[in-house]
Amino acid sequence: MTTTLALAPVGGPTLPQERRILTEIPGPKSRELFSRKQHAVPGGVNIALPVFAAAAGGGVVVDVDGNSLIDLGSGIAVTSVGNAAPEVVEAVTAQVAQFTHTCFTITGYEGYVAVAEKLNRLTPGDHEKRTALFNSGAEAVENAVKIARSHTRRQAVVVFDHAYHGRTNLTMAMTAKSMPYKSGFGPFASEIHRASLSYPYRDGRSGPEAAAIAISEIEKQVGAENLAAIVIEPIQGEGGFIVPAPGFLPALAEWARENGVVFIADEIQTGFSRTGALFACEHEGVVPDLITTAKGIAGGLPLSAVTGRAEIMDAAHAGGLGGTYGGNPVACAAALASLELFEHGGLTERAREIGVVLRGALNALRVEDQRIGDVRGRGAMMAIELVDPGTGEPDAALTKSVAEYAGAAGVILLTCGTYGNVIRFLPPLTISDDLLREGVRVVREALAAAPR
Structure with missing residues (x-):
């Protein structure tokens, strides 16, 4: 038998901002x-x-x-x-009244293009960029790897200790922690290699010292000539909110640039003002080749993105990127309202x-x-x-x-x-x-x- 539960009033910023305990939790x-x-x-x-x-x-x-x-x-x-957020609610309501879906790869709509234009402008670097939209953070990471491989014609990907990149087969391989994310779900995708992260609390190394160790591991165990991309969270998320020592990220980015390796910043958790900068890479002036975003991008609606250098993003053949729901118009409306708040809402x-x-x-x-x-x-x-x-x-x-x-x-x-x-x-x-x-x-x- 199904019981209908009486729900509390509609939410939003008008809710009383207080901790209030009426029953044991859970009630x-x-x-x-x-x-x-x-x-x-x-x-x-x-x-x-x-x-x-x-x-x-x-x-x-x-x-x-x-x-x-x-x-x-x-x-x-x-x-x-x-x-x-009232701005998000208003934007979503207006879009739902127009249409909820057409599939951008079948018939386009302005919202997708507008979100791409915003991300091209807001993400680090003043170079020419392109943006492709997807549904989840893991999907964005997978597509960033696809794009990097297509651009470089190489296969290997380097990730780091304590990394979390998602729950799909490829991103499970990229994720470090076994339980609960990987245990029992293998075999995983190949050509994923792991390097040492800077973990100041536990290793005590300076950023350049830690970067030298990681680069040495990459050169010896993978080889720059085989490496399509380095993928790293500027601050580890699920891995423990580890902030690499100053200089670690810039040294990796410089090595990648010198060796024709695509440097991908996974800003899915750190992006959109979360760290006190619009993107965490900005704290050390790092300009990634590609940046993956999701989570905060659309006020709770499912949306993710890969944004990056035009010559890299354009490497994939026509039809090689996309998906039925990627860049859904309702999610795009929410993203445009959210991005306006991040940019101009303090x-x-x-x-x-x-x-x-x-x-x-x-x-x-x-x-x-x-x-x-x-x-x-x-x-x-x-x-x-x-x-x-x-x-x-x-x-x-x-x-x-x-x-x-x-x-x-x-x-x-x-x-x-x-x-x-x-x-x-x-x-x-x-x-x-x-x-x-x-x-x-x-x-x-x-x-x-x-x-x-």
Whole structure:
């Protein structure tokens, strides 16, 4: 028997911006929906915090039981402009009233072209560019590799320790972490090679030193003459919010340029103001040959892109790129509204302000609790790495405990890291300072409650 659940009012920035606990979390209506989920959805599709949303906006998610949770995850960096930004809602509503689909590769429409023009202008570098639109981050990465191989007539691709690039067959091969992303799903695509990343907290090397090691590995194990592309996240996402030491990314980009290798920046999680710059590459003045984007691009609607040098992007033959839903007109309308907010709505500045608040609060917490081994990140992409204070070994159990405590207390926290010991802070850029500070206070409570 199916029960119809009464939902909370429509979301958006008008929702009260407060943490409000009316029931235990998850509450009875969420538990009922979770039970239905278990009978209708395979177990491989997991829900980290089994509450079900009824409304969201600003910096909160309201569940079907009326609890209001502080959102420090923004759907894994997707709802940067907010969960129901009025500009996005208006643009999507207008487009839906016109048409929802034609398939751009059958009959075109202006929205696709307009998004491409915007991305060509906004992404790093003043060279001539082209943009192709797709649906997901993994799809963008796959197509970037296709384009690089077509341009160079080479096959090998280099990725890095702790990388995350997606869940398709090729991107699983490119992703470093086995569980839960790769285990049992092989065999994977060939000609994917892994090099050492700069991880300042654990290796203590300068950026140029770490780059020299990675370049030596590439030259010895792959050979520049065989290499189509280097693919790297300017800040590792799922791998643990690792910020490479200064100089690491520029050295890799320079080596790639000197050797005719396509340098691909995977900015799927770092892009669109998230790090306090429109794109994370800008922090070190790196201009990638190709850049992949998704997540924050369209206010929560599925859209991704590959943008890059015209001569590289044009290498693929006619019909070699595309897909039925790529650059869907409704998603493009959402993207145009979102891109306007990123460019002119003060969101990049807001990300920097969020970074100041989070870094200050997390560093203060680190002074209190030596189990916080590192505080790192940029802008509204911050993290703490939890360790055994005596040995520095990763403490995944503590990390899980903190996240579970926070969820039960009404704070959405995401974990990550190769070792499962990193808590990441990815709030919407529309969140208030008060909610940020309250979220960190709950983390403090969670650490205090955890066994030492």
